[in-house]
Amino acid sequence: MTEGAGLVRTRKRLVLIGSLKALLLFFLLLRLADIQLVKGARLHAFALKQQIEKVVLNPERGNIYDRDGRALAVSVLGSSVAAYPRLIKDSSSTARTLSSILEVPTGSILADLTSRSDFVWVARKIEDKRAGKIKALHLTGIDVIQEPTGKRIYPKLTLASHVLGFAGIDEQGLAGIEYAYDRTLRGAPGYLITEADLFGRAIPGAKGSLRPSKSGNSLILTLDETIQYVAERELARAIRKYGAKSGTAIVMEPRTGDVLAFANLPGFDCQNFSKSRQSVLRNRGITDSYEPGSVLKAVLIAAALDKGAVSLHDSFFCGSSILVDGWRIRNADDGLDSPSGREDLDGILTYSYNVGAVGVGLRLGSQSYHHALTRFGFGKTTGVDLPGEAAGTLPSLSEWKLCNLATISFGHGISVTPIQVVKAFGIIANQGRTMKPRLVRALAGKNGEAVETFVPSPGPRVITEETSRQVTRMLVHVVEKGTGKSARVKGYTVAGKTGTAQVIREGRYVPGKYVASFVGFVPAEAPRLVILVKIDEPAGVYWGGVVAAPVFREIATEALWRLGVPTSDQL
Amino acid sequence: MKSRSPDLILLLVVFLLVSMGIVMVYSASSVTASSSHDFGNDPAYFLKKQVLWALLGVGAMFIAYRARLSSIRKWAPALLTVAVALLALVLIPAVGQESGGARRWLLLGGIALQPAELAKLALLIFFAASLSPCQSASERGTAGPRKPVSDFWKGLVPNLLVMALVLILVDLEPDLGTATVIAGSSLVVLFLAGAKPAHLFALIGITLPFVAMRIMHEGYRLKRLLAFANPWSDPTGAGYHIIQSLLALGSGRLLGLGLGHSRQKFFYLPECSTDYIFSIIGEELGFAGASAFLILFGVLIYRGFKIAMRAPDRFSMLLASGITVMLGLQAVINIGVVANLLPPTGITLPFVSYGGSSLFFSLLGIGLLLNVSRLCDSKAHLKKPEPKMYVKRSTV
Numbered sequence: 001m002t003e004g005a006g007l008v009r010t011r012k013r014l015v016l017i018g019s020l021k022a023l024l025l026f027f028l029l030l031r032l033a034d035i036q037l038v039k040g041a042r043l044h045a046f047a048l049k050q051q052i053e054k055v056v057l058n059p060e061r062g063n064i065y066d067r068d069g070r071a072l073a074v075s076v077l078g079s080s081v082a083a084y085p086r087l088i089k090d091s092s093s094t095a096r097t098l099s100s101i102l103e104v105p106t107g108s109i110l111a112d113l114t115s116r117s118d119f120v121w122v123a124r125k126i127e128d129k130r131a132g133k134i135k136a137l138h139l140t141g142i143d144v145i146q147e148p149t150g151k152r153i154y155p156k157l158t159l160a161s162h163v164l165g166f167a168g169i170d171e172q173g174l175a176g177i178e179y180a181y182d183r184t185l186r187g188a189p190g191y192l193i194t195e196a197d198l199f200g201r202a203i204p205g206a207k208g209s210l211r212p213s214k215s216g217n218s219l220i221l222t223l224d225e226t227i228q229y230v231a232e233r234e235l236a237r238a239i240r241k242y243g244a245k246s247g248t249a250i251v252m253e254p255r256t257g258d259v260l261a262f263a264n265l266p267g268f269d270c271q272n273f274s275k276s277r278q279s280v281l282r283n284r285g286i287t288d289s290y291e292p293g294s295v296l297k298a299v300l301i302a303a304a305l306d307k308g309a310v311s312l313h314d315s316f317f318c319g320s321s322i323l324v325d326g327w328r329i330r331n332a333d334d335g336l337d338s339p340s341g342r343e344d345l346d347g348i349l350t351y352s353y354n355v356g357a358v359g360v361g362l363r364l365g366s367q368s369y370h371h372a373l374t375r376f377g378f379g380k381t382t383g384v385d386l387p388g389e390a391a392g393t394l395p396s397l398s399e400w401k402l403c404n405l406a407t408i409s410f411g412h413g414i415s416v417t418p419i420q421v422v423k424a425f426g427i428i429a430n431q432g433r434t435m436k437p438r439l440v441r442a443l444a445g446k447n448g449e450a451v452e453t454f455v456p457s458p459g460p461r462v463i464t465e466e467t468s469r470q471v472t473r474m475l476v477h478v479v480e481k482g483t484g485k486s487a488r489v490k491g492y493t494v495a496g497k498t499g500t501a502q503v504i505r506e507g508r509y510v511p512g513k514y515v516a517s518f519v520g521f522v523p524a525e526a527p528r529l530v531i532l533v534k535i536d537e538p539a540g541v542y543w544g545g546v547v548a549a550p551v552f553r554e555i556a557t558e559a560l561w562r563l564g565v566p567t568s569d570q571l
Numbered sequence: 572m573k574s575r576s577p578d579l580i581l582l583l584v585v586f587l588l589v590s591m592g593i594v595m596v597y598s599a600s601s602v603t604a605s606s607s608h609d610f611g612n613d614p615a616y617f618l619k620k621q622v623l624w625a626l627l628g629v630g631a632m633f634i635a636y637r638a639r640l641s642s643i644r645k646w647a648p649a650l651l652t653v654a655v656a657l658l659a660l661v662l663i664p665a666v667g668q669e670s671g672g673a674r675r676w677l678l679l680g681g682i683a684l685q686p687a688e689l690a691k692l693a694l695l696i697f698f699a700a701s702l703s704p705c706q707s708a709s710e711r712g713t714a715g716p717r718k719p720v721s722d723f724w725k726g727l728v729p730n731l732l733v734m735a736l737v738l739i740l741v742d743l744e745p746d747l748g749t750a751t752v753i754a755g756s757s758l759v760v761l762f763l764a765g766a767k768p769a770h771l772f773a774l775i776g777i778t779l780p781f782v783a784m785r786i787m788h789e790g791y792r793l794k795r796l797l798a799f800a801n802p803w804s805d806p807t808g809a810g811y812h813i814i815q816s817l818l819a820l821g822s823g824r825l826l827g828l829g830l831g832h833s834r835q836k837f838f839y840l841p842e843c844s845t846d847y848i849f850s851i852i853g854e855e856l857g858f859a860g861a862s863a864f865l866i867l868f869g870v871l872i873y874r875g876f877k878i879a880m881r882a883p884d885r886f887s888m889l890l891a892s893g894i895t896v897m898l899g900l901q902a903v904i905n906i907g908v909v910a911n912l913l914p915p916t917g918i919t920l921p922f923v924s925y926g927g928s929s930l931f932f933s934l935l936g937i938g939l940l941l942n943v944s945r946l947c948d949s950k951a952h953l954k955k956p957e958p959k960m961y962v963k964r965s966t967v
Contacts (some may be wrong), residue, residue, distance in 0.1 A: 006704075017762070033858060047818035047819070197838050334607055
């Protein structure tokens with residue numbers, strides 16, 4: 001073979017190989033188009049999934065204030081020390097400085113400062129004093145950052161503990177307002193979305209996106225810190241004085257339903273709630289039902305008058321006992337007996353005759369009375385903004401026998417919660433209209449700016465204005481000359497009713513254990529406050545007029561002064 | 572022999588590839604370099620080394636361009652001997668530098684050198700010489716063939732034995748990728764030189780079972796092969812590397828994330844500045860940039876073959892085509908691996924990937940191509956008895 005012929009053949013083969021190469025390159029081009037253009041979007045999305053790092057930023061929990069903006073529950077921000085290792089020039093001297101302030105071994109700090117991350121926490125939630133020192137040094141690559149500590153502080157300690165409730169670790173509300181308004185208080189977490197490398201470290205200069213956390217809204221309660229304090233103080237005094245087991249006092253504005261004070265004793269330290277027994281943590285004012293006793297006679301008479309079943313001039317048998325359906329009912333209540341044997345409605349209420357009340361009840365009839373009790377809110381929750389409210393027990397109409405009608409007429413054989421009683425008396429005080437008791441009047445933003453103000457909306461009318469006036473007049477007589485004399489407040493006309501009932505446990509009366517209560521409103525002419533006082537199991541004297549009424553007086557006196565309510569002679 | 576100007580288009584293409592490659596090496600390696608104390612936390616660590624090697628390579632290219640082809644031909648056997656000796660040397664544990672389970676580097680005065688890269692080029696030069704008839708008395712008896720390569724026993728087999736020696740040494744490192752490129756380009760050169768296709772096919776048929784056995788023997792190679800077929804079946808294990816490569820390419824879409832804005836280089840994609848640099852190119856510059864690289868390689872191969880076509884004699888023709896085939900094959904395999912068309916082998920993208928030896932010897936090869944290009948007789952291929960077919964293809 002000649003050199004020339006060999007070259008020709010080589011050239012032929014070169015063309016073949018060259019074409020093959022061109023084909024391969026073209027094929028690669030197609031493949032790249034397939035990966036980058038056809039499948040590109042999907043692959044990119046997949047890549048982003050691994051490259052994007054999401055850091056959750058905890059929101060700041062809203063605070064809880066009383067109606068005048070005094071703090072009842074606050075969340076505190078803590079100072080944490082962060083380091084940006086890349087920025088630190090002299091790691092060992094920085095570590096020594098931090099170590100002396102934080103009182104942490106130099107070695108562990110140095111390890112943080114020389115780590116390969118862009119960002120490390122050196123110390124979390126440290127004392128303000130130390131944080132201030134570190135901040136003042138302006139160390140390169142060291143930052144002091146404010147972050148939620150997850151710690152809830154109750155500056156007034158045990159005050160209004162049952163209303164406020166408490167929050168657990170990482171500040172989730174577990175009881176009371178903290179629980180009921182948890183979503184409002186909690187806010188929304190934010191996210192720091194960064195593009196990160198394989199090890200989760202932020203890519204320098206990458207476009208991160210930050211959705212800051214949204215702080216929770218603060219609550220402006222209807223509570224008045226001063227009145228709350230007075231209520232707790234007076235309740236405590238009575239409990240001590242009468243050796244009682246526990247007590248509840250509720251102060252409500254009848255026109256708005258605003259609860260100004262809601263005291264339960266014994267209370268607990270919201271911050272260290274776990275140290276208290278479960279029974280103490282319960283808000284007895286809404287969870288515990290009891291027999292209201294004579295207090296209910298006011299409701300009975302209001303219902304009977306409103307229905308027109310009785311008139312103010314009707315008189316009823318008020319002897320020492322009456323036989324109903326084979327059951328003997330006595331005037332055992334406050335140890336008073338009618339001198340004449342017959343009394344009108346005013347007399348029955350003023351001196352709290354059970355026998356007379358039974359007569360009124362029989363005149364009214366089961367159906368009307370049951371209907372009225374339901375309209376007054378018994379047997380169902382009031383809807384106050386607290387969790388765990390009980391409905392009490394109102395026997396259904398079909399279960400009512402004559403004896404039920406008779407006993408319920410003077411407040412036995414029915415169980416109610418303190419807040420239900422407050423709501424019912426609120427109806428009488430509010431010219432016959434219901435108001436839902438409420439504890440939160442407004443939401444405020446992080447810096448105290450108003451976010452939302454709740455306007456109280458009046459509920460349905462239960463009794464006429466006329467009836468409410470008539471019943472109020474009788475209730476004034478209770479305090480002026482009847483069983484509730486110790487509730488009198490100097491300068492004001494008080495309307496109220498005493499109540500005494502035996503404690504029921506597991507469906508049976510417990511001998512020798514009583515619930516003494518007083519509920520009333522003041523000034524009677526234009527009621528500003530409905531106050532309920534209930535003392536559980538006083539040792540010795542147990543009459544509502546003796547044990548509970550003075551507490552009403554003390555609370556009312558200071559509350560009226562606090563609110564600047566003009567005295568009755570000024571009206 | 573009269574001298575013309577070299578192929579300036581080829582020179583331009585290589586210049587573009589090398590300079591764009593340096594930029595991409597910097598982009599791809601800076602993250603790893605800056606975050607490692609081993610590299611002095613210097614983001615430009617690899618950039619500096621690559622620039623240095625590029626300068627050395629350009630020097631080598633110039634020398635190869637100026638050298639007399641006849642002396643290169645004369646020195647071919649000696650060069651191959653040196654290469655084989657170095658290949659043997661690198662296998663000695665005390666001498667060869669080990670990295671990632673392979674012993675591929677010789678440390679010469681602080682510079683790491685891959686003997687396999689030298690051997691690749693040396694073998695092709697040797698083949699060009701041994702497969703060309705001698706033209707002058709002085710060349711006679713050096714490396715010219717006594718029998719044409721179409722003769723199986725006396726022409727083909729001696730060359731195959733030389734190739735086998737080199738392949739075995741390279742495979743012992745182990746460096747299957749380079750071995751594949753050497754075998755592939757050697758076979759093409761033998762074919763171009765006139766070896767009978769039947770012989771070559773028979774050869775491939777005989778060797779395949781051995782290659783298969785070798786793959787089965789080394790567990791990781793089999794795993795790689797299986798992962799290539801279906802990377803998503805083991806996305807965090809064997810399929811990890813190829814998936815990360817596809818994610819990089821796919822993220823680039825049409826126009827890319829922008830130069831320097833690769834995300835996959837943040838430790839997601841291993842070896843992103845060497846074997847997988849093309850993934851980063853695709854991610855940062857998109858399909859537009861990636862295909863630009865592909866086109867540059869296409870032009871390079873085209874110019875290389877064109878030089879070979881017009882080469883004045885058999886030696887320079889085989890030399891030019893051998894170098895072109897080698898560079899082209901390497902580019903196709905590298906991009907094929909990155910695009911999940913071929914199983915991972917571990918070879919660099921010529922001129923672009925980080926790696927001193929590869930860049931140096933690739934530039935040296937280009938120097939030889941340019942050397943041949945200035946001897947080209949633009950009419951050489953027209954002086955043939957049956958030229959029709961070539962006329963169309965080569966008068967551009």
